[in-house]
Amino acid sequence: MMDRRDLLKTMSLAALAAPAVAAAPGDKLVQPGKGRIRTAICAYSYRDALAKKTLTYEGLVDLAVEHGIDGLDLTVYWFPETGVESFLLSLRRKAYLAGVELPSIAIRTDCCRKNPEDQKREAAWISRWVDVADRLGAGHIRVFGGNVPKDATEDAAAAWVAEILKRAGDYAGSKGVFLGLENHGGITLYAKRLVSIVEAVNHPWVGINLDTGNFNSDHYSQLEMCLPYAVSSQFKVSLRFADGHREDCDWDRCVQMFLKAGYKGYVALEYEEREDPAVAVPRHLKTIRDLVRKHSG
Helix, strand or coil, rough: CCCCHHHHHHHHHHHHHCCCCCCCCCCCCCCHHHCEEEEEEEHHHHHHHHHHCCCCCCHHHHHHHHHHCCCCEEEHHHHCCHHHHHHHHHHHHHHHHHEEEEEEEEEECCCCCCCCHHHHHHHHHHHHHHHHHHHHCCEEEEECCCCCCCCCCCCHHHHHHHHHHHHHHHHHCCCCCCCEECCCCCCCCCHHHHHHHHHHCCCCEEEEEEEEECCCCCHHHHHHHHHHHHHEEEEECCCEECCCCCCCHHHHHHHHHHCCCCCEEEEEEEECCCCCCHHHHHHHHHHHHHHHHHHHH
């Protein structure tokens, strides 16, 4: 696919300067009231099959129907390099006719970029995927913050991330697409920093893609800190710890926490364990589906 440098040459600078929607200082994205959770499958759960082309994205639609799941979180890593437009329209048609929603796509980004030209390229890269999300009818894109360079302070890197997300958020908002900064290590390893970046961006179309498994300590308290800003979520089977060990994630506790916070949106299973996903994913999807029904009243 087109890289960031080529993209900036072809993308209109006016597109990156689309008008923003005003946000109130400290605005929370999770609105008051009863929580409402919809279920989804992350395409990344079937990464090996997608890479080997033994499973297609349209095949994921069939899996969602088979297992009674509402939608798909489409990791884009295995999208075709040619014929993208016809691929997107075919997938959108397939999903609509199957009654499966396409709420989110997930992309790779690195927003810890000091150079203004690099910041502009990264914002253009995100904006290119906003157009893809728009074609699919998806309302959210998962983005990464990146790692703090060795010669930079964390405060400086956080400011660079915020600047890129402000730029990209304006274009995303013009298309009605949310950007969700994920807790994915690096600059976003801790909830306090992640929240501070989103608050610095202060944009009505920029929030958090909350991954239950990506903090390495005080998992549930950090998840709770992020929930007011969550616009999408991914559920992992296990929690990671700083010393390298793992423990099962308490999904029952997570679902109750999300609903109590008033979260209204998708929780997508992102399966990363060793058991064959063809066997394990259906079992875990049933668990999530049952917990949502149990606690939603």
